[in-house]
Amino acid sequence: MxxxxxxxxxxxxxxxxxxxxxxxxxxxxxxxxxxxxxxxxxxxxxxxxxxxxxxxxxxxxxxxxxxxxxxxxxxxxxxxxxxxxxxxxxxxxxxxxxxxxxxxxxxxxxxxxxxxxxxxxxxxxxxxxxxxxxxxxxxxxxxxxxxxxxxxxxxxxxxxxxxxxxxDPEFHDSAVARVSHAPQVLASLMAGRLKDMPADGVALAGQGLRDVTRIAASDPGLWTQILAGNAAEVRAVLADVRADLDALIGALDLEPGALATIAGLFAAGNEGHDRIPGKHGQAPARYSSVTVFIDDTPGALARLFTDVGELGVNVEDIRIDHATGIKLGSVDISVIPSAQVTLTEGLAARGWWVPEAAIDTEGRE
Structure with a gap:
């Protein structure tokens, strides 16, 4: 053909x-x-x-x-x-x-x-x-x-x-305002708070900040055009976010009932997060996490994943966080809950620094 x-x-x-x-x-x-x-x-x-x-x-x-x-x-x-x-x-x-x-x-x-x-x-x-x-x-x-x-x-x-x-085009624009355009705005606004922050403070940044601001490096000119093209939908989403922010800011006065407001906003975030599709577009799944500390040296990750494979455990997701000032990092390995103990104990037995393994071992002694 x-x-x-x-x-x-x-x-x-x-x-x-x-x-x-x-x-x-x-x-x-x-x-x-x-x-x-x-x-x-x-x-x-x-x-x-x-x-x-x-x-x-x-x-x-x-x-x-x-x-x-x-x-x-x-x-x-x-x-x-x-x-x-x-x-x-x-x-x-x-x-x-x-x-x-x-x-x-x-x-x-x-x-x-x-x-x-x-x-x-x-x-x-x-x-x-x-x-x-x-x-x-x-x-x-x-x-x-x-x-x-x-x-x-x-x-x-x-x-x-x-x-x-x-x-449908209208549904598309409404959807991308929530899953793409507004998240870009929020990431950029959060990253903007770092612009005049002293370097010693920025050095404390961890994976959470990196996750939130990763897309803030995007092209300002392109995103100006995108927001102008989908202005009404993005404005509606940001207005809702502003209402929640106003509620949270007011709750931080810590008057009676404030803690319930704060907890409710975070609970709503939990519910929304749980609707994000999982692997391969499947329904969201809950995984257990095994944290391994590794040296930031060539081949370290390869050896770690070789050992994970030899233990017969499938990696569902990973996240890497780098320590500040030293060549050390942590790898959070997401696995199905039934594989957590196998992976934790197996990696510890192979000499990997797995904090959870030490806690489990102390608990059984």
């Missing part, structure tokens, strides 16, 4: 990563960008051929959100037989603007998409061919979408290793 020719407009992180993934799947890919340097870099990285083709089967618009609609309409005009899609992180505003620029019959060839993948780094140089692997890829279609065009876009998404999810 001959794979469709895909033309990608925009060779930033997503466009270049998509080109790399599709070339790995042997799709013919051409690339274009307003920046000659950017498109040459993407081509040099193997994401496709730098060219503006006369024909294309699928055109993917991977430009910044604030120019996505205009680029989509231009692509529909330039390639009148092609299916046009995009990777913008907002869908309703892009579709509404496109409708003001062209008619519905033309837009029948447009299918909005949003791969839920990214990095805190930007540009072609940060691209990876596995960026979309096992990540949700939202496809926004309706009953009027031609079945053959929809199938081609779904096949393209699946060729990258992504898992296709069909959503």
């Amino acid at each position: 001959t794979l469709p020719h895909v033309h990608i407009i925009g060779t930033g992180l997503l466009g270049t990563s998509l080109g790399l993934a599709l070339r790995r799947a042997e799709y013919p890919v051409t690339l274009s960008d307003q920046s000659p340097t950017a498109v040459r870099l993407a081509a040099d990285m193997g994401a496709g051929t730098a060219a503006e083709p006369s024909t294309a089967d699928i055109v993917v618009v991977a430009t910044p959100p604030d120019v996505a609609a205009r680029t989509i309409v231009a692509a529909l005009d330039t390639w009148p037989e092609a299916t046009v899609t995009d990777v913008a992180s907002v869908k309703t505003a892009v579709l509404a603007e496109a409708r003001t620029l062209t008619g519905d019959p033309v837009l029948a060839r447009y299918i909005g998409c949003h791969p839920m993948a990214g990095r805190e780094k930007s540009g072609a140089i940060a691209a990876r061919d596995d960026l979309f692997l096992a990540r949700p890829w939202v496809v926004c279609s309706d009953e009027d979408t031609p079945a053959d065009r929809l199938a081609a876009v779904v096949a393209l998404a699946e060729a990258t290793g992504a898992a296709v999810v069909h959503l």
Whole structure:
């Protein structure tokens, strides 16, 4: 079967990563960008051929959100037989603007998409061919979408290793405001509190702060565009967060009833956290954690995981925290509860520094 020719407009992180993934799947890919340097870099990285083709089967618009609609309409005009899609992180505003620029019959060839993948780094140089692997890829279609065009876009998404999810544009924007856009705002605001903090205080940072602020390194310009494109939904989420913050700030006066308010807010957080999908998109599962202290030296992690494997225990998740000032770190290994004792005692017996093992041993003596 001959794979469709895909033309990608925009060779930033997503466009270049998509080109790399599709070339790995042997799709013919051409690339274009307003920046000659950017498109040459993407081509040099193997994401496709730098060219503006006369024909294309699928055109993917991977430009910044604030120019996505205009680029989509231009692509529909330039390639009148092609299916046009995009990777913008907002869908309703892009579709509404496109409708003001062209008619519905033309837009029948447009299918909005949003791969839920990214990095805190930007540009072609940060691209990876596995960026979309096992990540949700939202496809926004309706009953009027031609079945053959929809199938081609779904096949393209699946060729990258992504898992296709069909959503309505309005629901998509409401959902990403909660799972992506507002979290980015909160991470950046928290990281902003560190801007003028004395270095000795920042040095106390642990894994909790790193977890909360990891995405705060994201591109300010891109996120300004994203928030502007999904302003109403993000504003609604942040207003709810502000109400909870106001309640918490008021409770910190520690008047009668304050502790119940504080505990209730944390309990609500527990409930929300428990709804986040677990491994492979499955229902959330509770794991037990085994902490191991290791030297920060080459091969230490490899030896640890070799021993875990030889004990017949599957690692469900890991978290690494690095000590300040010394070459020592802790590895929290998440396992199913029934494997906790096996792993704890087995690693301790193999000479690993497992604090829980010492406590268990003392308890039995």
